[in-house]
Amino acid sequence: xxxxxxxxxxxxxxxxxxxxxxxxxxxxxxxxxxxxxxxxxxxxxxxxxxxxxxxxxxxxxxxxxxxxxxxxxxxxxxxxxxxxxxxxxxxxxxxxxxxxxxxxxxxxxxxxx
Amino acid sequence: xxxxxxxxxxxxxxxxxxxxxxxxxxxxxxxxxxxxxxxxxxxxxxxxxxxxxxxxxxxxxxxxxxxxxxxxxxxxxxxxxxxxxxxxxxxxxxxxxxxxxxxxxxxxxxxx
Numbered sequence: 001x002x003x004x005x006x007x008x009x010x011x012x013x014x015x016x017x018x019x020x021x022x023x024x025x026x027x028x029x030x031x032x033x034x035x036x037x038x039x040x041x042x043x044x045x046x047x048x049x050x051x052x053x054x055x056x057x058x059x060x061x062x063x064x065x066x067x068x069x070x071x072x073x074x075x076x077x078x079x080x081x082x083x084x085x086x087x088x089x090x091x092x093x094x095x096x097x098x099x100x101x102x103x104x105x106x107x108x109x110x111x112x113x
Numbered sequence: 114x115x116x117x118x119x120x121x122x123x124x125x126x127x128x129x130x131x132x133x134x135x136x137x138x139x140x141x142x143x144x145x146x147x148x149x150x151x152x153x154x155x156x157x158x159x160x161x162x163x164x165x166x167x168x169x170x171x172x173x174x175x176x177x178x179x180x181x182x183x184x185x186x187x188x189x190x191x192x193x194x195x196x197x198x199x200x201x202x203x204x205x206x207x208x209x210x211x212x213x214x215x216x217x218x219x220x221x222x223x224x225x
Binding site: 006035041042043044045091093099101102103104105106107 | 144146148154155156157158161201203205213214215216217218
């Protein structure tokens with residue numbers, strides 16, 4: 001069964017550094033999402049992406065965050081200058097239509113020191 | 114704003130049925146989902162129900178939806194130790210945006 005893949009599984013970075021989290025959505029999917037989960041807390045929506053542009057973003061998704069679909073397969077989340085509070089598990093998700101469920105990747109655990 | 118509430122913990126014995134409950138606030142939700150998260154893993158879609166349905170059964174899983182009370186439940190029959198995980202309820206809409214609002218998750222602990 002096709003799946004969403006995320007790399008790396010764990011990323012450690014120093015405060016102030018830039019990080020790029022990578023995702024390969026399921027190949028025929030058109031809608032892409034990033035969510036994050038701070039340890040022990042809710043899974044929170046960050047951003048949705050469709051037709052090469054952001055559809056919606058949450059308050060968390062400030063100017064430090066950006067997303068890109070640089071080619072036909074990858075979907076990336078960039079954090080420009082990481083803060084300690086960015087430490088979380090970041091999940092990528094995709095779906096093929098508005099009526100279908102989201103399929104999530106296994107997540108990237110980001111640790112900012 | 115929209116919110117999804119779940120009880121945080123549930124402990125059952127192997128072979129018993131588990132019932133995980135969820136309440137949501139947005140009556141315009143189109144879909145309601147149950148996801149499972151095992152330790153260190155991602156979110157695995159278990160099942161989902163359209164808002165015009167009352168019940169959906171899928172092998173050991175039964176989802177009940179009470180739209181009037183905005184209450185969703187997941188029943189796992191013959192619970193196994195492998196069912197131990199965090200179960201997230203989520204609501205969604207047929208739109209390109211946020212798609213899903215998650216609850217905090219219910220940790221299910223199954224003892225043998």
